[in-house]
Amino acid sequence: MTLRARIVVERPAFRLDLDLTVGRGEVVTLLGPNGAGKTTALRALAGLTPLTEGSIELDGVRIDREPAERRPVGVVFQDYLLFPHLSALDNVAFGPRCRGRSKAEARLLARELLDRMGLAEFASVRPRRLSGGQAQRVALARALAVEPRLLLLDEPLAALDAHTRLEIRSELRRRLSGFDGATVLVTHDPLDAMVLADRLVVIENGAVVQEGTPTEIARRPRTDYVARLVGLNLYRGEGDGDRVRVGDLAFAAEEHVTGPAFVAFAPRAVALYRARPDGSPRNLWEGRIDGVERHGDNVRVHVEGPVPVAADVTPAAVAELDLTPGRPIWVSVKAAETHAYPA
């Protein structure tokens, strides 16, 4: 186990209290709404924000008393923070220089790293003249140049346009798989999280609310925030083995759960009908259309009712069903695509 940390940071009206362990070569992603404390956690790990309580252990050595400049970490900041007055090469060479390498050595190392990032020809360019993606790679090279044992990335893709983002995301994925320290990554983007992380840690309001592999979390969200993030409908109810009761409704699901339980299903598992459909009455209720919006090739319909629900239907269905806001509609959810799990 490489990183083992308990991070407590108290601020007026905010308290972050987080246990975090990251193994060698593992990538853990911190996810959470604005103001959840993600940046604060990274800053505490890097030594830029002091801990109120807790400790940070890296490879068994406590580093929480060390100032930032003595911690073996590399940080890639959200907007990179490349030094604007230094060339790409000197940006990368900055760390090794500070850690005692000679100027020539540091530049050699920096040149190698830039080479490996495919940026050899940009070595002498100032950051202002780099594209977002190039800057991202320089920032990563700069962080890696100090040979950190802990790599911290704060929304490293937030500043990119959609197109560059795709490229950089896979690039980053490739780089991270070659890095054998521990990596903690902060992001708002569910796709980034899914693609890059071995494990997700979801924080809300300073505390961990869910933890697990991307697939696990995508399938079994435990809070509204996570559900919305992965695009599922989520309700909390009471399982009685066969079904999960949510208010007046009862959801049949694949799994059998007793006691407090969640039910989750994707918008595409929801079918809409103008009249009450025949057949088994399970997972069926009447609601009222709240809004309709295009969503990729499909159309997403928001339905009010005993519980609010989002449904994805084809444009053809919209025309056929005349899905205009205010109209009453029948909602049914396929039990086979509904997941239930203990709350």
Add this chain to the structure above:
Amino acid sequence: MTLRARIVVERPAFRLDLDLTVGRGEVVTLLGPNGAGKTTALRALAGLTPLTEGSIELDGVRIDREPAERRPVGVVFQDYLLFPHLSALDNVAFGPRCRGRSKAEARLLARELLDRMGLAEFASVRPRRLSGGQAQRVALARALAVEPRLLLLDEPLAALDAHTRLEIRSELRRRLSGFDGATVLVTHDPLDAMVLADRLVVIENGAVVQEGTPTEIARRPRTDYVARLVGLNLYRGEGDGDRVRVGDLAFAAEEHVTGPAFVAFAPRAVALYRARPDGSPRNLWEGRIDGVERHGDNVRVHVEGPVPVAADVTPAAVAELDLTPGRPIWVSVKAAETHAYPA
């Protein structure tokens, strides 16, 4: 027709030359890579950047000689630019005040607009204490308060986290459908573009490269940028009626095209095989795996070969086919899901 503009802006090493028409109540989205000239176009419309050439006509009246403060436009800036020293209410009342309303009238109007945006209780709050979504709505209210005939939105959702973004996007959609002036919206996000726009205009390097409805563009991209944006594989070749030849390959498609043509297909239309599959040899070639990454629930595989191609496969398939980089692989594309159209 409400807006009819020819916008030419020359800068050292950059020239924007754009024809733009937007009807009453229509929402046109400008899309394009970094530095394409989208912001420049909006700024020219708003009167913040002078035209080198061309003209801007709104409801038949030329406005390109007017200074910004006399144009009937409302602008929502990328980071909202709410005045930090004024309350939400005073931010919204600012425009009406400047356009000659009395203080009381302006505040009344502002209060009404904030009410309609569901922000009544935030009227006296300073922007710093608003969440991103609230700020976005205040910015929209501020722009609408001057009763513009042309609404300009520059990446209005860029500053939001994924979760807020979903909400604000549909909110914005709702607001825009109630607005009867012309709207021009700039975005990087394909989803925003698809959801919000009636028509897309794609700019690259200062010139329009493609124009059309979201569905049209999503199905028939004409440049690599657009293809990547909508997540398709795109090649340019020569149609001979039956097929489209791209280098040594020949793609069979749904449509029959003769002469220069594009072929496009989604990554999920691509199937991968360890050995040459039997059956019809159409749209089939051998390549080498370049990279593998998670992509939502699926895995995206990049394959090098006569043409580079991205394929989406299930995680199960990855294990079964042992899709590790460097391995040779057979690629086949379903003709039924391949679209061909004239270049």
Add this chain to the structure above:
Amino acid sequence: MPWLLVVPAVLGMAFLVLPLAGLLVRAPWSTLPWRLSEPQVLEALRLSLVTASMATAVCLVLGVPLAWLLARTDFPGRRLLRALVTVPLVLPPVVGGVALLLVLGRRGLIGQWLESAFGFSLPFTTAGVVVAEAFVAMPFLVIAVEGALRAADVRYEEAAATLGASRFTVFRRVTLPLVAPGVLAGAVLCWARALGEFGATITFAGNFPGRTQTMPLAVYLALETEPEAAIVLSLVLLAVSVVILVALRDRWVGAAA
């Protein structure tokens, strides 16, 4: 601790503060209560504070728009004008006073006309003190405000223009509130300089107790008769200004510029 920074910083601080300590040691403290009860001293102190504050007001009214002109518009000769703004810094204050006499004196280019048209003459009046102090102190304000304006985000101004605000409305309702800390910092520099102004004032406005005799002038005369009284008077002036500046707190350099 970065000693390479702390050591010169402490030296610098000592360099600025030790001479003050020298004055404190040397001052005849026992005479202080008596001096402070002298009406002429209080009068000079009051006049100093009033004229420095009025000069600062004049500088704000004229200097802030000037800074705006230099920072936000472009016209031929702007660079030269900006360099000319520093003129009163370089000009020995006494010569500055002579220059003011040449222009605003009773026989000066403009003063002549002021006198004949309005029967109004600036030199040797309290208004003259304000003019002399404003002349010497304005560059500080202009340069500080111009810096703040250049550093300010013009996008808020653009946003205001798209909402229909004229350039003056933009200035008054958006620019000015946004650069307020910079203006405050400039005003403090300006006020401090006006408070210490001597050469231009005595030359242009003379040295009349109760009318134009500010503290620095009283200090000058005291130097003629009792040097130690001069030190006490200087210290009184200093103490008052430091108290006022500390009361203005961190704000004034705070978010400035």
Add this chain to the structure above:
Amino acid sequence: MPWLLVVPAVLGMAFLVLPLAGLLVRAPWSTLPWRLSEPQVLEALRLSLVTASMATAVCLVLGVPLAWLLARTDFPGRRLLRALVTVPLVLPPVVGGVALLLVLGRRGLIGQWLESAFGFSLPFTTAGVVVAEAFVAMPFLVIAVEGALRAADVRYEEAAATLGASRFTVFRRVTLPLVAPGVLAGAVLCWARALGEFGATITFAGNFPGRTQTMPLAVYLALETEPEAAIVLSLVLLAVSVVILVALRDRWVGAAA
């Protein structure tokens, strides 16, 4: 055009520049070539430029770290110290000179010791001129640089710390290059003020041609006998400084914070 801004701006400009015009009109131009050929004038000009530049250098070495200390660290009494930095602004320069004598003079607190330990005394030397000018001009530098430091983005400094840079390395390799425009602006103010410095210089360093007689001192003495010569000398000083400032171009206020 926003007349409500342009009119006061033009008035402000006129207020600063017209007195200069008055001097220009009044100056006996015909004597200029002859004056400029006087070795004593050239000597004073040279000395002024040299001492002002050296004083600026001293202020940079001591004042930039001091500004850093005030902007980037927190210690008890910081607010008071920051207000004390403005002391030389408020202190009448002559009193400032006396204060310097009390500390660095032959019998001063420190000067005494300098004299006995090194046989070295500052008053009446060119070094003394530099000290007097630095004392008066340093507040400008400190306040300008502190403003720039407060406005600078500390995140670059944090980034440097995570790369292993000590606080001094951060300062030298990151902070300083980033606030360079602010430092330059401060240095210009400082230099201009040092160039025009009169009272503290003559009091602390005396007046000896070629050693301590700078232009403002020469101007002052010329005022005693031939006021018109004084005007010519002032104009020469002004012209030189404006030329130098314009040559430094827009940069100096440019991106300054």
Add this chain to the structure above:
Amino acid sequence: GSSSTESGLTVFAAASLTETFTELGKRFEAAHPGTKVTFNFGSSSTLAQQIVQGAPAGVFAAASPATMKTVADAGLAGTPTVFVQNKLEIAVPPDNPAEVENLKDLTDPRVKVALCAEQVPCGAAAAKALGAAGLTVTPVTLEQDVKATLTKVELGEVDAALVYKTDVIASGGKVTGIPFPEADQAVNDYPIATLKDAPDLARRFVELVLSQQGRDVLTKAGFEAP
């Protein structure tokens, strides 16, 4: 001329006259109830500049005939009268570290000497005295006025200086004055004059200065009768 109303008089006087003229002003006011005498003390040259530029003065008392001449040349002053003279003394710190006893001791290169600049009256007088004695002194500084010169002695920065006797007296024991015979050949005249358009009060103030009463006040401060 609003400042010289019936009951008001403005007197421009050299800064070295601050104490004596303030005293005389009080006596004048006592002798002329209802009048108010306002003083503007400054360096003679500044005052002359101000008068030439139209300052509303009734009386001008200068520390040198040259500055008075500037005003007279502009046609602004009546006939000046020399009302006092000031004589030089050698000022040394009370402990007299360089053991200066006469003018000749000032030529010793080990003695640090401050003189006034020749442009100002005390400097001109010093040059005259030294010339009369046939001595060459190399000072460390040429001060802009006599008070600055005196300050240097008071603070011990120099070992000796040539200043006026009045200044030695005014220093109240912080310097010791050493008279020297050559001083008689370099007295400095203080002229006084009423100014153009001055009220009658101005003439009466000049009379007071020139009267025995005025002379007493002035000689007590160390000035000499002309």
